[in-house]
Amino acid sequence: AKQDGRNSFRFFTSLMQAEARRGLQLENSLRRALERDQLSLVYQPQVSLVSGQVIGAEALLRWRHPELGEVSPAEFIPVAESTGLIVPIGEWVMRTAVQQLKAWMAQGMAPLVMSVNLSSVQFRHNDLPGQISRILDEVALPAELLELELTEGVAMRDPQGAIAVMNDLHRRGIRLSIDDFGTGYSSLSYLKKFRVYKLKVDQSFVRDLGDDPEDRAIVSAIISMAHSLGLQTIAEGVETLEQMQFLRSQGCKEVQGYLFSRPLRAEEFPAFVAAGTRV
Ligand code: C2E
Ligand code: CA
Ligand code: CA
Ligand code: CA
Numbered sequence: 001a002k003q004d005g006r007n008s009f010r011f012f013t014s015l016m017q018a019e020a021r022r023g024l025q026l027e028n029s030l031r032r033a034l035e036r037d038q039l040s041l042v043y044q045p046q047v048s049l050v051s052g053q054v055i056g057a058e059a060l061l062r063w064r065h066p067e068l069g070e071v072s073p074a075e076f077i078p079v080a081e082s083t084g085l086i087v088p089i090g091e092w093v094m095r096t097a098v099q100q101l102k103a104w105m106a107q108g109m110a111p112l113v114m115s116v117n118l119s120s121v122q123f124r125h126n127d128l129p130g131q132i133s134r135i136l137d138e139v140a141l142p143a144e145l146l147e148l149e150l151t152e153g154v155a156m157r158d159p160q161g162a163i164a165v166m167n168d169l170h171r172r173g174i175r176l177s178i179d180d181f182g183t184g185y186s187s188l189s190y191l192k193k194f195r196v197y198k199l200k201v202d203q204s205f206v207r208d209l210g211d212d213p214e215d216r217a218i219v220s221a222i223i224s225m226a227h228s229l230g231l232q233t234i235a236e237g238v239e240t241l242e243q244m245q246f247l248r249s250q251g252c253k254e255v256q257g258y259l260f261s262r263p264l265r266a267e268e269f270p271a272f273v274a275a276g277t278r279v
Contacts, residue, residue, distance in 0.1 A: 026079045029065055034092055038064050041096055042263035046115070046234060046256045047277050049248045054273045056113040056147070058256065059097035060263050061089075081121045090122040094132060098139045098146065100266050109270045115147040117179065120154040124161070129168040143173035149200065150176060152184025163193055170195035177234070182222055191229060199226045201252070203237025210242045223250045244279065255279075
């Protein structure tokens with residue numbers, strides 16, 4: 001048994017070493033990913049359960065590494081955050097997404113809201129609101145067409161600072177939604193102080209709506225609380241008709257998920273919007 005213990009210890013150490021090596025490799029190549037044109041965005045349609053129309057797009061980052069292939073954002077975003085690379089990458093994401101929306105509209109696509117994910121590291125960075133306003137000016141896009149998705153964690157370290165930034169963004173007409181809502185540690189009283197426009201029901205609650213009464217209770221409570229506070233709701237990770245029907249029965253008006261569409265390349269998006277959905 002002693003021998004076994006030592007072997008599994010070695011096994012774990014070598015696993016940890018392999019992970020650390022990959023982390024370093026990712027860090028080094030991520031530094032050059034921007035200039036080498038390896039990053040791109042895909043756009044997942046957000047659908048109104050009222051009209052069946054596509055009313056928004058969530059921009060999602062993709063990284064194709066020359067040797068490793070596609071690296072998942074779940075793996076490289078934390079590396080980008082811990083190295084600070086998320087600041088220039090996040091600025092690139094913002095500018096690219098906003099320019100893309102402008103380009104679609106120039107091609108005749110009806111205006112919709114572009115949602116951009118924001119890391120808490122970017123949120124703490126100086127002059128985020130000013131940087132976003134400059135990008136919107138540069139592209140000549142109205143601020144109401146941009147929405148920022150933040151997780152509950154942004155306010156953890158410094159709630160007062162976060163509230164000040166949120167107020168500033170609000171004054172500039174930029175909407176905020178809370179991503180992965182229900183999975184973090186936000187105090188409900190914060191919701192009252194935060195200039196938030198929308199709650200995004202996390203996909204972990206949506207997944208088992210079909211057969212988990214507790215998830216049904218949680219989702220239903222989130223939606224009704226949001227509405228009592230005058231907030232909009234959107235549910236993510238919707239994959240089945242049954243999930244969609246439950247969400248609709250609870251008054252959720254917007255959904256996003258594989259049931260409607262996977263994230264699309266920019267060229268694919270306008271045709272999907274034109275076709276509409278049958279919800
Ligand atoms: P997220 O913001 O919660 O994004 C939702 C994730 O769920 C996306 O994964 C999306 O492709 C996936 N998804 C969409 N519909 C479905 C569905 O019906 N079922 C399931 N199972 N999944 C679905 P993705 O693109 O791999 O992104 C993972 C995470 O990486 C995002 O989670 C977000 O936290 C982060 N991320 C992605 N792009 C950016 C970015 O530009 N900036 C920052 N800061 N984070 C990003
Ligand atoms: Ca998101
Ligand atoms: Ca989410
Ligand atoms: Ca997530």
